[in-house]
Amino acid sequence: MIDLLLPLRVTASRSGRCWSGCWCRPKRRRSGGRGSYPEGRLITTLAGFAVRNMSACARTYVTLCIYGSDADTMNRMADEIKMSPTRTSNKNGLLGWFFDTKELDSVDVADHLDLLLRELEAYGVDMKKIKEMGCWYRTYCFWSSVSGNGGPALGPKQMAALASLDMELHFDLWFDPPEEE
Template sequence: MEYNDDYAICEKTYATLRLYPGTKDPHAVTKLLGIQPTFTQRLGDPLSSRRQARINGWFLKTEHLIDSLDSRRHIDWLLDQVEPITDRFFALRQAGCKADISCFWQSLSGHGGPTISPQQSRRLAELNLELWFDVYLGGSEEVDNATPFKIVG
């Protein structure tokens, strides 16, 4: 698979590995996995002046880390982080931790979309990870027109 880092129809993309560990503290997830998250949230943490976190969360995000307009590169990077620690990742999942990969994808001109390779589908399935896209069509002026969808591996 060849990446297309200058994907002409994409304005912006990044991916986030999202772990929701139930009552387990997000810092315990960091310790168990040995991976530093981009950010965490604890139940009750302020998210904005009007909102609080309703659940514990641990997040590893490729935004500002991977310089590519090809979502496949972002997804592969996240999978590359998890696969070497599959045993610890599955231990978290067996303890009730929910996990998925969320991919932000913004169209430059209002058409097109991301691509997933068969190899990525296999890797996602082996980790029992859902992948879903938060897609924005119409360029940066119209990011309110989201069309989210899920791909289940």
Template sequence: MYNDNYESCDETFVTLRVYSTRLSPQEITHYLGIAPSKIIEKEETEDILMPKPIPYSAWFLTSENIINSRDSRRHIDYLADKILPIGDKLKELASRGAEIDISCFWSSKNGQGGPTLSPAQLSKLAKLEIEIWFDIY
């Protein structure tokens, strides 16, 4: 099912992104019960290093530097399998105003080809009711 050497791909990874104006990254972590790969804290005030406040908190879970494959299907399955058990919690966060999506970074080795999605992956993503988008270079 996977082609870890995916010849047309130079690099790929996926990231679940949760943005909230009301919940802190720590609250999101506690609610989901999964440690994030990275967080961004909401900033209420401006300072010299950050001229504009950040109006939201962000919580990320990524396959970057975890899955060693150039096949985006392996990355998507890794992430989907981690978050399927908490799918209802993600839907609840979305109903409370959080913005949630999956970003798939995909860099072409030679300007040809592209990522592949399998029917099984599309089924998992449909159960999660989370949009996936592709950042292709």
């Protein structure tokens, strides 16, 4: 997300100078396809200027994890939540129900949280009721950096929605070091 409302002329420079006038060079794609700067998408700001959204994120997704200790509790939870999980697990007697947003084509963690929150709202899920059944839950955000720096950002909208659901948010951050030149 770009909060820049200045009249900037953005150009894609492969010769060395970027739009800000510095001499940085664009990142080259590493073998395997990971670690390159995305070309970005054209965004029109409120002032009507077009800028490229150059995200520091290579990949992100959100997973809602719900855990329970017995099958009866998890069956009652599944009847209440009505959403289809993307996967389930049973490890050492701990049962898990998971819904992730890996299929969403976005490198903005807020988009992934918005999708999860819309799904919970669409199905009328009451997370406090899930907790009262004896389940516990967390939301995990996987976020991988393109260049070894940067980080995810949440807006007040996502934070308020998570707080209203009494939902913990955990981040799994990956920072690949920049390439040696």
